[in-house]
Amino acid sequence: LVSRENHPERSVVEVGGVPIGPDHLVLIAGPCAVETPEQTLAAALMAKSAGARLLRGGAFKPRTSPYAFQGLGEAGLRILADVRAETGMPVVTEVIDPESVELVASYADMLQVGTRNMQNFALLQAVGAARKPVLLKRGMSATIEEWLMAAEYIAQRGNLDIVLCERGIRTFERAVRNTLDISAVPIAQRLSHLPVIVDPSHSGGRRDLVLPLSRAAIAAGADGLIIDVHPEPGIALCDGDQALVDADLEELGVVTRDLAALM
């Protein structure tokens, strides 16, 4: 269902009226985690002024350590809905188990399946049955084929509004959190008709790498970027080291506009 063999045209997926796909390079940005209404609104306004059309933000955070901030849950979803009402930006947020798909879908415009859940088949089937577009992140140890098969689980349930997201894979390199597999972009686009975006924030895990990796992603043909921003990364409850601040965002806005015009 997601293969390009039977569907040669590349697909465009609409999220709250915003198209993602060929000729529609999209910037999705916002805080890694929703912390407070003020922090989320500030991050959304930063994102919007850099050209982001969709707001990201985690209310349910699947963290490596059980002692790390796990997100605000439904209170976080309510904050996202309020910020959407204030900014007009449709919301992309993660769902971490099949039981909460209905709840998250009642607030979100797009359901994110994170790297740690890429092969949670019950979750894939549940988002496949939901009537909301899905952002499917690549498992950090998954091959491209396994990633596409995960998308197939979603599609098999009737939901073809899927956007693939390359977010780095685990390699021997320790200088970065994960290694952005840039070749996955053209390969996934050749094998599948689904749009493919890149997350330069969670792959590198470092602010100084977000702009270079963004340039690389767009040059490789990515259909969009999903990026962490925070008004005060120094006190962020989640992944502050990779969050962009205003000055970087200005440059990012220029980079995405200029490169998109060149492509």
Ligand code: PEP
């Ligand atoms: C995220 O985008 O908030 C996130 C946790 O990303 P990943 O699943 O890629 O680690």
